[in-house]
Amino acid sequence: MAAMEFDDVYEEIRGVLNPGRLKLTSNSVVFKNLRTGKVETITKDEIENIKWMRRSRGYGLKFITKNDSSLRYDGFKDTDIDRLKEFMTINFGKNVETQKMAVNGWNWGKVSFGAGNLAFQVDHKQAFEVPLKNVSNSNKGKNEITLQFHQADDAKVSLMEIRFYVPPGDVDGDPVEDFHQNVMRDAAVLTAKAGDAICSLSDINCLVPRGRHELRFYPSFFDLHGKSYDYKIPYNQITRGFLLPHKDNRQMYFVLSLDPPVKHGQTRYQYIIFGFKKEEETKVELSLSLEVIQEKYGNNLHKEMQGPYHDIVSRLFRAITEQRITVPGSFTSGAKCVGCSYKASAGLLYPLERGFIYITKPPIYIHHDDVASCGFNRSNTTTGRTCDFEIQLKSGGSHVFSNIEKEEAKPMSDFLSSKDLRIHAASNWDKKINYTVDKDRDIYLEHVQNEGQEREDEDDESDDEEEDEDFEGGEEEEDALEYDSEASIHSTEDEDEDGSKSPSSSKKRKKSEASSTSSKKKSDESKKKSDDSKKKSDESKKKSDDPKKKSDDSKKKSDDSKNKSDDSKKKTKQKESPNKKPPKSKEQIEDDSD
CATH class of the missing domain: 2.30.29.150 (PH-domain like)
Incomplete structure (x- = not known):
């Protein structure tokens, strides 16, 4: 087999897959980049090792040279391995090694340097490798090292940086420094004298x-x-x-x-x-x-x-x-910029001919093509001296620059109109807020009057509830005395054995009746006094500035009088209850008839 050609082969350079054609001859390996037209050639005497590995686009072939560099080509099929092994053995005298890849997803392992690459190995299998010629800078920390990469203009997605944690070693020396030196030896870092x-x-x-x-x-x-x-x-x-x-x-x-x-x-x-x-x-x-x-x-x-x-x-x-x-253009309001604040930081906003730039923290640049509309909020208030300038973006976000002097609104509006930028109306929350103040309105007086009215309503409700409770309680006590289930059927000490009443008992009964009548009179008088006190308390509520205190005092007096009347009622009933005659038995009735 004199030569082999592969048309659909790619070479990865800084994240960009460059299509090309790979040709294997008896003396060399030639790759032509179809995008740039560049031709790369490796003679068979320069080849040290050849490895076959699984890649994202099928399979890949990697050539490691004797000058410690490597070239890798992707896009092979799994059926190509047999032909490649036979060709390499016959023409180059090299065996194609199959390299196993780690696919378990672990992020800890060992790092090895060689052939201009950084290889990260997990369980003695290669997880990934980084060409050190793509490294633009290396920064080291205490137990950490960060690699930054050159960016390709043609790459849609680029790897910006990768960070490694280096645990402290048991041997003498700094493992982070050793890692850094190995990277810098082959990295394309910007250096100059x-x-x-x-x-x-x-x-x-x-x-x-x-x-x-x-x-x-x-x-x-x-x-x-x-x-x-x-x-x-x-x-x-x-x-x-x-x-x-x-x-x-x-x-x-x-x-x-x-x-x-x-x-x-x-x-x-x-x-x-x-x-x-x-x-x-x-x-x-x-x-x-x-x-x-x-x-x-x-x-x-x-x-x-x-x-x-x-x-x-x-x-x-x-x-x-x-x-x-x-540089700033035609905008001017005494200066080429406007003093404002963005969030919590004060800065300057520059209306430019093709955009807006705000400095200093954080710096923001907004091109006119990215602006959906602009507008001023709170600029029509009578009390405020400042307004907010809002820029709504076509992407859906917005930037609000606050604390702009109201005198700056007119020059900025004229500038926006000259640039054909859409000016939207003020926000809804600004329209809902009433910034005017009624000087004749006494808010504190209204609050006190409303509070007093609420307390009067509560007092009226409590008085009605107390009267109902007193009325119901009286009925319960009378029923308990009239239908006492535990009343004794035997004669009392005030009666003789033959059923006749002693004179002492009649005297006691007269005294008890007199005391009961006097207690009733006192209770009636106390009720009248309580009613009078209620009337006085109602009048005092209407006339006094502080209705709650006097109503509470009158309420206490009426409660005291009620308590006294209730106590007098209980005393009279307790005195009357033992003087009542129990019903006579049949034997007593027969004795009386005899």
């Missing part, structure tokens, strides 16, 4: 991320070097630049928009904001020759540059990155 810098600017005030940094410009990236962290950012990550004046016209902001954002710990920074004083000047000298400056940058840069600090920095970024620097 200090002498390769085009120019450098020291002690620049950086608002986001906060701190004083040294800014160094290199041919392919710029380095933002601080006390605790170092950011190396390629120029192709810069998407926009903004040069914005402060509201006091004494400061300037220079903003860089990054995609993807830089990361510091768990915080991502999509924008880098520099702060400059408008009157501050500096002088910088480029390390490039005049010929190189003229060839690469034309008249945009010079060998020696002097001027305001913000102007020098913006011109350097404009010439090196070839990105436009956006």
Whole structure:
């Protein structure tokens, strides 16, 4: 078999599957990328090992070279393994090894480095591998290391970073440092010597991320070097630049928009904001020759540059990155920005010709194409001095910028109309709120009157209930005395053995009758007094300012009088009950007849 060809083969580069054609000859392996037209060739003398493995797109063939590099091609079928083994044995003198893959889903195992790859193994089987040439940066912590990757422009989904936990080892040495050194040996990290810098600017005030940094410009990236962290950012990550004046016209902001954002710990920074004083000047000298400056940058840069600090920095970024620097346009209300607040942070909102940008925390940029409508809330109130500016997005979200002076609403409305942006009406919750105040209305007096009326109603209900209880209680007591089931049928001590009444008993009966009549009179008088006290209490309720206290006093007096009358009733009934004659028996009736 002289040669073999495979048409539907893919090569994965930074997350992008590049289709191509693989040709195996007796002396070499040739792969042609159909997208770029690039041709890769490996001679049989350079091949160290050949491995066959299962991939997401069928099966893959991996070639490991003697110079510690590897090439991997996907898209093979399971029926191709027999032909490949025979071809490799005859022409290359190599056996094709079948590599087993770990599919149990464990996230702990061992890491090995080789052939320019990081291989993560679980139970002596490979779970995944990472080409170290795709690593752009490596950050180490106490027991943790983070790998960041280069991004491919053609990839729809890209792996941004991967993090490994490295447990402390039993042997001498730092396992995290060893891991970091193995990664950095083959990683394509942005590195450059200090002498390769085009120019450098020291002690620049950086608002986001906060701190004083040294800014160094290199041919392919710029380095933002601080006390605790170092950011190396390629120029192709810069998407926009903004040069914005402060509201006091004494400061300037220079903003860089990054995609993807830089990361510091768990915080991502999509924008880098520099702060400059408008009157501050500096002088910088480029390390490039005049010929190189003229060839690469034309008249945009010079060998020696002097001027305001913000102007020098913006011109350097404009010439090196070839990105436009956006400045405020036609909007003005005494300044090019509007002071406002976003959530709990105060900042500045800049209406630009093609969008809105808010600084400083958090920086927000909204393009006009993403805006569904804009509007002012609480701008028609009579008491408020500020209003809210709301931007509704086509994606469904919204941003509300509050505490804007009402004088700024008119210039902003004119600017929105000039940009043909839709202005929506105020929110419903603003229309429902009544901000006017009635000065003649005494809310406290109304509250006191309502409370007094409620208490009067409660007192009337309690009086009715007490009268009903007294009436029912009297009937129960009379029934108990009249139909006493435990009444004795024997003669009392006041009667003689022959049934005749003694004179002492008659005297006692007269005294008891007199006492009962007097007690009845007293009870009647007490009832009259209680009725009079009730009438007086009702009159006092109407006349007094505090109805509750006097009504309570009168109620207590009436209750006391009622209690006295009830006690007198009980005493009279207790005295009358023993003097009543029990019914005579038949024997007594016969004795009387005899």
